[in-house]
Amino acid sequence: MVYRSIQIEKGVPGYATINPNTNTAYISYTSSNFIVVVNLEKGTMDNKIQLTCPGNISINRVTDKVYMSSAYGICEIDGVNDQYEMINIGLSHSDGNVDVNSLTNLVYTTCFGHDILTVIDVATRAIVDKIPVGKNPKGVAVDTSSNSIYVANYDTQSVSIIDCYQSNKLVDTIHFKSAGEDWTRRPSFVLVNELSKLLYVKTHYLSAIGGAWQREVLYVIDMNTKEEIKSRTLPSNLR
């Protein structure tokens, strides 16, 4: 049942997230180069911020700061007054993802084309670490309960697991590469459910020869055993 509808900007939204503390939605329009801030209490669009190729959005629920990847670095929005500031990470930042650990106030970001995970202390704006991961990383997700990071390595066909308690050490890898298959499975997006200890990995299936697009498959993985519990082919129009 639809309770109400709120007028938003014209365009195709790419990502959205909500800060439950402020009851505010943030929606990025990747191909239109802007994001909108929606006040869900009033049902109004409060702000529109120009940003080149905005990507996914992550919120620090302790500080109410909002982070999103863009072509020129990480954009930090103050959730209280919508003032924003760019954090330059020194890399071209196309098609990267970002996530924040609300407990440590560290931001983790990938850059497609650079095989590292960059760690930023947003309090000081300093890059505190660059962790080698697989080839062409895309999705990144923080598990604050274990202080671990999951990185989807698109071309290596794997998910790297990094333990931040062990000085950002790579502790495990979940492989999606199988020999003899007619397709390659490319992890593109990861999502952590800290309560159920489930990891969701969205993969692109490409033909092994020629790389033609086949389909998208969602994997549900037990974070304790790293075993696959379930896979579901997504309709081609589901993002």
Place this chain on the structure above:
Amino acid sequence: MMRRGERSILKFDALANELLDITTLEQSSIMRRIFGFDFKYFAEVIAVNTSTNKVYVSDSKNNLLYEIDG
């Protein structure tokens, strides 16, 4: 996601195993389906407010953000 003849939001359990609920946003007419003008594409963003348990879904065709029951 799009189902045949309608634009819908499907709610699955945590294991993506069981279909728990369907919220239909728009239905196609029989004539549209017969003449092949059915919905071709529906890919929108979905976000959940974990405090209020409300779900928000964009509708880029109409430039709207729907609030539905989580």
